[in-house]
Every structure is written in C-alpha cells, then in structure tokens.
Amino acid sequence: MKQTVYTASPESQQIHVWRLNSEGSLTLVQAVDVPGQVQPMVISPDKRFLYVGVRPEFRVLAYRISPEDGALTYTAEAALPGSPTHISTDLQGRFIFSGSYNSGCVSVTRLEDGIPVETVDVVEGLEGCHSANISPDNRTLWVPALKQDRICLFTLGDNGKLEAQNPAEITTVEGAGPRHMVFHPNQQYAYVVNELNCSVDVWALNAPNGKIECVQTLDMMPADFTDTRWGADIHITPDGRHLYACDRTSSLITVFSISEDGSVLAIEGFQPTETQPRGFNIDHSGKFLIAAGQKSHHIALYEIKGEQGLLEEKGRYAVGQGPMWVVVNAQ
Numbered sequence: 001m002k003q004t005v006y007t008a009s010p011e012s013q014q015i016h017v018w019r020l021n022s023e024g025s026l027t028l029v030q031a032v033d034v035p036g037q038v039q040p041m042v043i044s045p046d047k048r049f050l051y052v053g054v055r056p057e058f059r060v061l062a063y064r065i066s067p068e069d070g071a072l073t074y075t076a077e078a079a080l081p082g083s084p085t086h087i088s089t090d091l092q093g094r095f096i097f098s099g100s101y102n103s104g105c106v107s108v109t110r111l112e113d114g115i116p117v118e119t120v121d122v123v124e125g126l127e128g129c130h131s132a133n134i135s136p137d138n139r140t141l142w143v144p145a146l147k148q149d150r151i152c153l154f155t156l157g158d159n160g161k162l163e164a165q166n167p168a169e170i171t172t173v174e175g176a177g178p179r180h181m182v183f184h185p186n187q188q189y190a191y192v193v194n195e196l197n198c199s200v201d202v203w204a205l206n207a208p209n210g211k212i213e214c215v216q217t218l219d220m221m222p223a224d225f226t227d228t229r230w231g232a233d234i235h236i237t238p239d240g241r242h243l244y245a246c247d248r249t250s251s252l253i254t255v256f257s258i259s260e261d262g263s264v265l266a267i268e269g270f271q272p273t274e275t276q277p278r279g280f281n282i283d284h285s286g287k288f289l290i291a292a293g294q295k296s297h298h299i300a301l302y303e304i305k306g307e308q309g310l311l312e313e314k315g316r317y318a319v320g321q322g323p324m325w326v327v328v329n330a331q
C-alpha cells in the first residue's frame with residue numbers, strides 16, 4: 001500500500017504532499033501554492049481528487065491526485081455559500097458537504113465525475129456549525145452546531161437535498177460545544193469531541209429504545225488540568241481499537257482504548273505534541289498518527305504502539321505557516 005499525507009497551511013497558503021514511508025518517516029513530494037487560505041481538506045472516495053476549502057473568497061478547489069506519487073494538479077473549483085470550516089463527501093462521491101462556523105450553515109455541492117459543479121442545498125441557523133459527517137449507511141448527515149450544543153440530523157436525498165429527521169437533533173450537556181466526530185467501523189457507535197468542555201461523548205446509533213443515545217461521557221483532560229479547555233479533533237484507528245482526541249491549550253493528544261463492542265472508552269495516556277494541535281489524522285494501516293501544530297509550524301509523526309495504542313514520536317517536519325489539517329490517502 002502506497003500512502004500519501006497532505007497537510008494544509010493557511011497562513012502561507014500551501015498544501016504539502018508527503019510520502020509516508022512504511023518504516024515511519026515522511027518524504028516531501030511537492031509543496032503546492034494555493035490561491036487562498038487553505039483549511040479543511042478531504043479525499044474523494046475513489047481517491048482521484050483532493051478537495052480543499054479556501055477563503056477569503058469561499059470556494060472548494062479540486063486537485064487531481066497522481067496515482068504514481070500522490071502529487072496534485074489543480075483541476076476545478078466551485079463557490080461556497082460560507083467560510084469552509086470543515087468539508088467531507090458522501091460515501092459514493094456524489095456530494096461535498098461544507099460546514100461553516102462563521103456563516104452558521106451547512107451546504108451541499110454536487111459533484112459530476114469528481115468535479116464540484118454547483119451548490120444544491122444550504123441549511124442555515126446552525127450556530128457555530130463545525131463539521132458535517134455522513135453516517136456509515138450514507139443516509140444521515142450529522143452536523144454539530146457547537147454554539148447550540150446540538151447535533152442536527154438530516155436525511156440525504158438522491159438530489160443532495162437535506163431533510164431534517166424526526167427527531168431533528170440530539171443534544172449535549174450545556175456548554176459542551178460539539179465539534180468533530182468519527183464512527184466506529186462496526187457502525188454502531190459515534191464519538192464526538194466537545195470543544196468547550198473537552199469531553200468525548202459516545203453515541204449509540206441503535207440504542208434498545210430505537211433512538212440515538214449518549215451512553216458515555218468522558219473528560220479527556222488530565223485530572224490536574226485547570227486552564228481553558230479547547231478541544232479540536234478526533235480520530236479512530238481502522239480496526240476500531242484506539243481513539244485519539246486533542247486539546248489546543250495543553251497541546252496534548254489523549255489516547256483512548258475502545259471496548260470490543262465499541263460502547264466504552266478508557267483513557268490510556270496523554271501525548272504531548274506540537275503547539276496548538278488543531279488537526280491530526282491516522283494512516284490507513286492504523287500504524288501511524290500525524291499531528292499538525294498551528295503555532296509550531298511543524299507536523300509530528302507518531303507510531304501507534306501496542307495494546308494501549310500509545311504514541312511514540314518518529315520525527316517532526318517543518319511545513320508551511322499555521323498548519324491545521326491533515327489527510328492521508330492510500331493507493
């Protein structure tokens with residue numbers, strides 16, 4: 001398996017393309033100058049395109065990915081109705097979703113043979129909208145509205161229209177601030193990092209009462225932490241055994257183990273990382289984690305070790321200014 005890591009650095013308007021070597025190192029393949037401050041990124045399900053959200057002119061750009069070395073070639077773009085805070089696609093590569101914190105909306109952009117064409121729906125009134133996450137059955141879009149302590153649930157139509165479900169939302173405790181989330185590979189649980197109180201909620205997708213239910217809430221900070229909580233990102237290994245979430249004030253990545261059925265998390269340790277880790281990701285073999293330091297202007301590569309999934313640093317690399325998003329492609 002050939003793997004490529006992409007990092008976005010909005011302050012220097014660059015994407016860095018890295019080959020992930022199997023022994024645990026990165027080799028720079030390309031530094032791409034982007035026409036705008038590049039923030040969120042996602043790879044198309046068929047692995048042919050990297051989509052990136054840019055500002056101050058709100059757009060999604062599509063870069064074609066070279067099957068040889070992962071290098072990028074600018075291909076197309078489409079306008080977005082709000083500043084892109086997070087972007088993702090549906091599992092069939094028919095639509096791009098963009099969540100906008102500052103504009104308080106989520107939008108759907110139609111793709112034609114991988115090319116972004118037009119906005120087909122916008123839902124407003126989602127204060128602090130921080131991400132858009134399609135469920136493993138490609139049917140329900142989960143959209144955390146951080147400032148409203150709720151996650152809105154929409155059914156994705158074949159035409160890309162979003163229809164509020166009944167019930168239309170699930171709610172966190174007051175002041176939690178749901179931000180990013182991931183699904184367990186067994187499709188039974190979702191894990192949400194809450195930015196403002198630095199907790200992680202475990203949501204059962206098919207609770208016995210037929211509802212989506214929060215079955216565990218865990219404080220992700222060390223017991224003696226008293227500073228301002230500022231959670232950011234969350235990722236799970238492909239085998240569903242380990243979960244990681246980061247806090248930007250402490251520059252820590254919290255390491256969780258996950259019970260066999262996915263329902264229970266336990267904290268295994270805390271990994272100090274690059275300053276202000278706003279984004280990180282895990283490779284497709286589940287062996288490596290790459291974290292971006294928004295204030296250190298470096299990324300760090302870690303090996304995921306043993307039963308507990310603790311992290312061992314393998315190297316750190318200078319990137320552009322203000323790196324904040326990491327995605328990994330496997331070809």
Ligand SMILES: O=C1O[C@H](COP(=O)(O)O)[C@@H](O)[C@H](O)[C@H]1O
Pocket residue numbers: 039083084085101102
């Ligand atoms: O994590 C955060 O994100 C929001 C939105 O970010 P933006 O990059 O889309 O402007 C930010 O305003 C908030 O302060 C921060 O904690």
